[in-house]
Amino acid sequence: MNRRFVVPILALVALAGFLVAVFTYQRHTLRAAQAQALQQADAMVRSHSPVIGSVNAPVTIVEFFDPACEACKAFHPRVKQILASFPGKTRLVIRYTPFHRETSVEAIRILEAARSQGKFEATLEALLEGQRAWTVPGAIASARAWAIAQSVGVDIELAQKHIASGAVEALLAQDVDDLKAVGVRATPTFFVNGRPLQSTDPDSLFDLVKSEVERMRKSTSQ
Incomplete structure (x- = not known):
C-alpha cells in the first residue's frame, strides 16, 4: 500500500x-x-437547605453551589429559566460548597442571615450580580458584601445576631460533610432526582429536568 x-x-x-x-x-x-x-441519597437534601420553587415539587434539582463561583453565577439565570419553564413541577435545593474558603463562607453567612429574615432570593440575586465587588480578599470585600445585603433590605443587626447564634456554622458543617460524601469536586454540580448532570452545558440540565418531569408525569398517570 x-x-x-x-x-x-x-x-x-x-x-x-x-x-x-x-x-x-x-x-x-x-x-x-x-x-x-x-x-448517598440521604446526603442530597437536608431539611435546613434553602429551597427555591414549589416545596412539594416532584422533581428536585440539587445544586452544590458556591456564591463566590463565577460558573455558578453564569448558570444561575438558566436555572431560574428552568424553574419557570416547569412551574409547580420543579424545585431547586441549594447545598453550600465553600470552595473559595473564607470569601465563600462570609457570603453564606450573609445568605443564611438574609433567609432568616425572608430575604434569601433577593440577597442571592444581589450578591451574584455584584460578585466581582466582594470576591477579592480582604475586609473591604466583606464590607461590600454586607453593603449589598443591606441594599436589599437585610437588617444588619439582626443578621449579626443570627450568625452569632452558631446556626450558620452548624448548617455549613453539615453541607461540607455531605459534599464530601457525595464526591463533589467542582461547582456548580447538579443532580436531578438523584441523577448527576454529566455536562457543563445548561441545555443538558434543561433536558435532564424535562425528562424527569415527563417521567414523573407518566408515573403518576398510570
Missing part, C-alpha cells in the same frame, strides 16, 4: 481508538457517579 495512504489510515484508526476509550471512560464515570449518588 502506498505510504501516502497508510499514514492517514493509521491516524484514523488511532482516533477511533481514542474516541472509543473516551466513550468507555465517560460511561464508566457516569455509572460510578450514579451509584455514588444513590448510596
Whole structure:
C-alpha cells in the first residue's frame, strides 16, 4: 500500500481508538457517579437547605453551589429559566460548597442571615450580580458584601445576631460533610432526582429536568 495512504489510515484508526476509550471512560464515570449518588441519597437534601420553587415539587434539582463561583453565577439565570419553564413541577435545593474558603463562607453567612429574615432570593440575586465587588480578599470585600445585603433590605443587626447564634456554622458543617460524601469536586454540580448532570452545558440540565418531569408525569398517570 502506498505510504501516502497508510499514514492517514493509521491516524484514523488511532482516533477511533481514542474516541472509543473516551466513550468507555465517560460511561464508566457516569455509572460510578450514579451509584455514588444513590448510596448517598440521604446526603442530597437536608431539611435546613434553602429551597427555591414549589416545596412539594416532584422533581428536585440539587445544586452544590458556591456564591463566590463565577460558573455558578453564569448558570444561575438558566436555572431560574428552568424553574419557570416547569412551574409547580420543579424545585431547586441549594447545598453550600465553600470552595473559595473564607470569601465563600462570609457570603453564606450573609445568605443564611438574609433567609432568616425572608430575604434569601433577593440577597442571592444581589450578591451574584455584584460578585466581582466582594470576591477579592480582604475586609473591604466583606464590607461590600454586607453593603449589598443591606441594599436589599437585610437588617444588619439582626443578621449579626443570627450568625452569632452558631446556626450558620452548624448548617455549613453539615453541607461540607455531605459534599464530601457525595464526591463533589467542582461547582456548580447538579443532580436531578438523584441523577448527576454529566455536562457543563445548561441545555443538558434543561433536558435532564424535562425528562424527569415527563417521567414523573407518566408515573403518576398510570
